[in-house]
Amino acid sequence: MRERPIGVTILAILAGFAAVLAAIHALQFLGLIPFVIGPSGFHVHFYNFWYALMYGLLVWVYIWLTMMLWRVEPQAWIFLVVITLFYLIFDLFTLIGASTWEDVSVSIIVNGVILLYCMLPGVRDAFGTA
Secondary structure, three states, rough: OOOOOOOHHHHHHHHHHHHHHHHHHHHHHHHOOOOOOOOOOOOOOOHHHHHHHHHHHHHHEEEEEEHHOOOOOOOHHHHHHHHHHHHHHHHHHHHHHHHHHHHHHHHHHHHHOOOHHOOHHHHHHHHHHO
16 A cells, blocks of 8 residues: 555545535436526436436446545546546536536536646656656
């Protein structure tokens, strides 16, 4: 096990927070939690289930990534970058699908911060990718 710098600890915490946001989105698309602001443009049940399934998978992946980051596994860095890009693209598709900016803004901002933070030289050095 490698020594965990503060930057990697912050990334692990942000990844855990992204898992919580993905869980909230999954519960919203299942209809268990209402959308906070504005209507959702998804009225067909298949699309609700599809989005809930995809966000549910993101929850699982982000929990797994949080554990990998906590152990400072070298492959966690590139996997976090790829999954964060996927989450950003998925949020943009959700936004195009008639959801409001307020519904996805927090997850877009958090994932943008994660992606920017991954590119810092200290974080890349911790994973040996610099």
